[in-house]
Amino acid sequence: MTLTEFFGLYNYWIVVFLMMTGFYIVIARRNMIKTVIGLNIFQVSVVLLYVTMGKVTGGTAPIIPPGIAGHSDGEHASSHGSHDAHEVVDHAHQHAADAAEIIYSNPLPSVLMLTAIVVGIATTALALALIVRISEDYGTIEEDEILLMDRRQ
Amino acid sequence: MLVSVSILTLLAVTAIAIARIGDLWAAVMFTGIFSFLGASWMLILDAPDVAFTEAAVGAGISTVLMLGTLALTGKKEKPTKSSPIVPLFVVGVTGAALIYGTLDMPHFGDRHSPVQTRIDPGFVEKSQPDMHGLPNVVTGLLGSYRGYDTLGETAVIFTAGIAVILILRREPKEKETERSTGKKGKSL
Numbered sequence: 565m566t567l568t569e570f571f572g573l574y575n576y577w578i579v580v581f582l583m584m585t586g587f588y589i590v591i592a593r594r595n596m597i598k599t600v601i602g603l604n605i606f607q608v609s610v611v612l613l614y615v616t617m618g619k620v621t622g623g624t625a626p627i628i629p630p631g632i633a634g635h636s637d638g639e640h641a642s643s644h645g646s647h648d649a650h651e652v653v654d655h656a657h658q659h660a661a662d663a664a665e666i667i668y669s670n671p672l673p674s675v676l677m678l679t680a681i682v683v684g685i686a687t688t689a690l691a692l693a694l695i696v697r698i699s700e701d702y703g704t705i706e707e708d709e710i711l712l713m714d715r716r717q
Numbered sequence: 718m719l720v721s722v723s724i725l726t727l728l729a730v731t732a733i734a735i736a737r738i739g740d741l742w743a744a745v746m747f748t749g750i751f752s753f754l755g756a757s758w759m760l761i762l763d764a765p766d767v768a769f770t771e772a773a774v775g776a777g778i779s780t781v782l783m784l785g786t787l788a789l790t791g792k793k794e795k796p797t798k799s800s801p802i803v804p805l806f807v808v809g810v811t812g813a814a815l816i817y818g819t820l821d822m823p824h825f826g827d828r829h830s831p832v833q834t835r836i837d838p839g840f841v842e843k844s845q846p847d848m849h850g851l852p853n854v855v856t857g858l859l860g861s862y863r864g865y866d867t868l869g870e871t872a873v874i875f876t877a878g879i880a881v882i883l884i885l886r887r888e889p890k891e892k893e894t895e896r897s898t899g900k901k902g903k904s905l
Binding site: 568569571572573574575576577578580581582583584585586587588589591592593594595597598600601602604605608611612615616617618619620621622623624625626627628629630667668669670671672673674675677678679681682683684685686687688689690692693694695696697699705706709 | 718721722725726728729732733735736741744745748751752755758759762763764765766767770771774775778779782783785786787789790791794795799801804805807808809811812815816819820822823824825826827828830832833836840841844845852853854855858859863866867870873874876877878880881884885
């Protein structure tokens, strides 16, 4: 294993580690709020996994700078025709005038993960509401105590 | 590279701290720090939109929601009696399988990885003319090309909001609590 290989895969390993920490918290801890925290960590690590796959070395955020934005409308039709689709996808605008090539990182993982984060907070809010309700009825949010109370009835 | 590696290491350390700490209030605070570190790394990964959302939603709103829950339930976690060996074993096996899976993943920042070459370049190229000059490709994708997905997301949030209100609602005889919990439900 070379050093480039190590640093090329280091991000995935950390993400896997974070996922497994979240997973551990979910299955090892009996406190319900701790479980929700574990799920949150798991969710953030999944988001990181997707976003890290969209990164391109030397790339920049997929926001088209105003200089190019000004005259891209007119040139769009001509530049698109000559573009080889299977070359490198992430370079977006072949600017005919100065031939300056900007490499953008992949916008698709960002879009997917924006949706995932917002849905994640919705499910977290729902889980916390359920925890509040459980604590009102049982007086505890420890899972084993609740199971014990249920068995006694 | 150095910043990236140090942020990743901090993320791992924070995750361990969350797993080990018994005080729930501290754990929630660490979760906020964790989300914020994640957002910082996303900024390095050229995803500012996700970073902003994570910082606002993950580090902001979810921390507030969890603190609100803690105020209603209690701050201490009871120490678990069961031994952590079985969970550790399960986590270790799953983690080893996942690490094995990463070994032939494309390297970090590889521009020839399937993620980059198997999508339609038109997403980026046509985004600006399609969106009438909107420079941010991510916003264009989210609002237009994947607009139905975003609509579905809004439906999910609406459903969750309704569900939270219904869960926290009380019987008419307990009018006092109904007023306070109803207010909380709406603010979600």
